[in-house]
Amino acid sequence: MDKGMKYGLFNCSDGISKTLLSRNDLTVRTSISKDWKFLDKLMKDESKKIGFLQRRTWDKYVWGGERNFITLICEKNNQMVGYVFFTPGIGINRPVKIQQIVIQEDCRRIEYGTALCDCIADFCFTYERSGISLRCRADLEANNFWKALGFKLIKIFSKGSINHVGMKASNDIFQYLKKVGDDLFSVDTEYVEKCTMTKIFENANLEILDY
Secondary structure, eight states: OOTTOOOGGGOOSSSOOOEEEEETTEEEEEOOGGGHHHHHHHHHHTHHHHOOOOHHHIIIIISSOSSOOEEEEEEETTEEEEEEEEEOOSSTTSOEEEEEEEEOGGGOOHHHHHHHHHHHHHHHHHTTOOEEEEEEETTSTHHHHHHHTTOEEEEEEOTTOBOTTSOBOSSOEEEEEEEOSOOSSOOOOOOSOHHHHHHHHHHHTOOBOOO
């Protein structure tokens, strides 16, 4: 990970909120510590879907700059409606990872999530990242959103499987990728057993991408 980089306009550790995108009355900007109350409430409201991270994650790794993690805020008519928290990946030609993305329930429009993802794509082009990756529970409506935005399903973690940090999956998890550039490695396509995998696909009405 490029710990020494501050990522220019995307830097969230300088205490300055910078506008990255403006479309009529919709804007996307970098977050500052004063946004915590909004982030905290929205995260708690959606914790069953996205999990929950303590404030120290933002204080140390986003606004503190210890790991140059990035949180962007989406606003409509100068009112905050959502955010995305992503990590910049481990270097050139590798994907960034969306850790959390949330839009207020009463403000859910594809344009808001699209604007946030467009800014992440701009980051990828600027800092030579290969694409955007994320994981999403198989039972969430958000899967339709990712499919609509051109994300491809590349891997499935079946319920009960153990991930790379030793945590057990409480549900079937889909891993998605949207490529924006060249990649240094081939996407891992070692999926769960075919019989389980097929059932998951049928339930989700999704197609798998085979690189």
